[in-house]
Amino acid sequence: MANKKKNDFDILVVGGGPAGLSFAAMMAPVGCRIGIIEKQPLDKIANPADDGREVAITHRSRALMQQHGMLKHIPENEMHILRAAQVINHGTPEPLEFSPGGSGKGNIGFVVANHYIRRAAYNAAAVFDNLTLMTGETVTGLDLEATAATVTLEGGKTLSAPLVVAADNRFSTLRDKAGVKTRKLDFKRLCIVVKIAHSKPHDDIASECFLEGLTLALIPLGDRAASAVLTLPPEDGKKILALSREELAEKIYEWTDGRIGQVRVTGDMHSYPLVAVYAEDFAQERFALLGDAAVGMHPVSAHGFNFGLYGAEVLSQTLRRAMLSGLDIGKMSVLEEFAITHRRQTRPMYEGINSIVQLYTDDRAGAKILRKGILAAGRALKPVQRLIVGNLTRDKAAE
Numbered sequence: 001m002a003n004k005k006k007n008d009f010d011i012l013v014v015g016g017g018p019a020g021l022s023f024a025a026m027m028a029p030v031g032c033r034i035g036i037i038e039k040q041p042l043d044k045i046a047n048p049a050d051d052g053r054e055v056a057i058t059h060r061s062r063a064l065m066q067q068h069g070m071l072k073h074i075p076e077n078e079m080h081i082l083r084a085a086q087v088i089n090h091g092t093p094e095p096l097e098f099s100p101g102g103s104g105k106g107n108i109g110f111v112v113a114n115h116y117i118r119r120a121a122y123n124a125a126a127v128f129d130n131l132t133l134m135t136g137e138t139v140t141g142l143d144l145e146a147t148a149a150t151v152t153l154e155g156g157k158t159l160s161a162p163l164v165v166a167a168d169n170r171f172s173t174l175r176d177k178a179g180v181k182t183r184k185l186d187f188k189r190l191c192i193v194v195k196i197a198h199s200k201p202h203d204d205i206a207s208e209c210f211l212e213g214l215t216l217a218l219i220p221l222g223d224r225a226a227s228a229v230l231t232l233p234p235e236d237g238k239k240i241l242a243l244s245r246e247e248l249a250e251k252i253y254e255w256t257d258g259r260i261g262q263v264r265v266t267g268d269m270h271s272y273p274l275v276a277v278y279a280e281d282f283a284q285e286r287f288a289l290l291g292d293a294a295v296g297m298h299p300v301s302a303h304g305f306n307f308g309l310y311g312a313e314v315l316s317q318t319l320r321r322a323m324l325s326g327l328d329i330g331k332m333s334v335l336e337e338f339a340i341t342h343r344r345q346t347r348p349m350y351e352g353i354n355s356i357v358q359l360y361t362d363d364r365a366g367a368k369i370l371r372k373g374i375l376a377a378g379r380a381l382k383p384v385q386r387l388i389v390g391n392l393t394r395d396k397a398a399e
């Protein structure tokens with residue numbers, strides 16, 4: 001491999017989140033020297049706290065997690081079945097359905113808490129001796145040179161490798177340092193997640209309900225339990241965050257018109273700003289982007305983590321092939337294949353979801369009439385519906 005002697009590592013990964021760690025776990029069996037730099041302390045990575053996120057994963061992601069040693073670290077009873085999903089527009093009788101249909105699958109996907117995913121990715125990566133995890137270290141500088149990439153840590157130390165992979169979240173500083181432009185979409189909404197228990201069964205069906213001024217998604221978690229995901233303007237969000245559990249339960253009961261029965265709030269509220277980001281380039285000489293740093297999806301798409309895993313799979317396969325052929329893995333001629341494939345597998349969903357979300361969160365009268373008509377006819381959303389179900393139920397990358 002090029003530069004093997006001169007460099008500290010063969011690959012440097014910045015960010016020990018689900019994307020960075022699962023990429024490292026996929027790449028490590030090749031035997032190359034991988035360094036992961038993560039700003040949080042080891043304990044937060046090895047035993048992450050519950051952050052309220054319940055992540056819907058696709059059949060392909062579950063298969064990848066099994067193949068790369070992650071799935072065995074997730075307790076079986078914490079992997080919930082997602083049989084189908086419905087989009088409900090308040091006042092429109094017919095919901096838009098996402099069911100496995102002709103896919104041959106009994107369910108469209110699975111749901112697992114983000115902290116279990118993070119822990120599983122850590123455990124899958126931690127078994128490799130050729131992988132060095134440097135925690136409590138923040139990358140503050142990046143130099144992309146002709147023969148190597150060098151990162152600078154906060155304390156001034158530098159580390160080099162033929163390739164730096166940035167998986168440092170949707171507000172990636174490395175992406176900016178590399179000069180990669182992004183398309184950003186600020187939905188000007190706050191996302192609040194909270195666990196609830198309810199008295200009527202959900203039949204493992206998720207729902208996304210568009211109400212006046214807010215959306216409420218219910219993600220099924222085992223028997224009569226769900227994660228409630230609210231998206232609303234930030235100033236309204238602040239009022240919700242100030243409610244007691246009892247007050248919030250009452251609100252959710254009202255918003256669901258009693259559909260799920262009596263509601264009890266069983267967890268703390270967590271909030272996230274809603275900004276979608278798409279990098280204009282996923283790779284350049286000596287540099288590649290993964291996870292939310294490459295594609296930061298709106299959570300309603302249930303695809304951010306899934307796309308992170310798909311990107312990790314494509315990048316690791318591309319690099320393996322290059323290594324076997326004795327190529328320099330940091331060259332754009334190698335990374336191009338990853339960039340093109342990952343764009344192809346993410347761009348249609350990114351654009352499709354953003355246009356649906358914009359339509360459904362627009363409270364102007366024209367938009368209300370338009371979405372009633374669209375939901376009733378169903379036709380305009382069919383391609384997006386097919387795209388989403390196809391993405392959820394497929395076991396492997398699309399041909």
Ligand SMILES: Cc1cc2nc3c(=O)[nH]c(=O)nc-3n(C[C@H](O)[C@H](O)[C@H](O)COP(=O)(O)OP(=O)(O)OC[C@H]3O[C@@H](n4cnc5c(N)ncnc54)[C@H](O)[C@@H]3O)c2cc1C
Nearest residue numbers: 015017018019039055056139169291292302303304305306
């Ligand atoms: C409410 C909510 C619900 C969601 N639901 C779903 C879902 O249903 N399905 C789905 O697929 N996805 C979902 N997602 C998205 C999913 O959670 C993310 O896509 C995923 O966690 C991103 O992983 P990542 O590794 O790219 O980034 P992160 O998890 O953000 O990890 C980045 C890591 O990089 C580290 N870091 C950052 N900067 C530096 C630096 N300079 N130096 C060193 N380390 C650094 C950070 O400490 C962090 O550990 C949801 C997200 C939210 C907010």
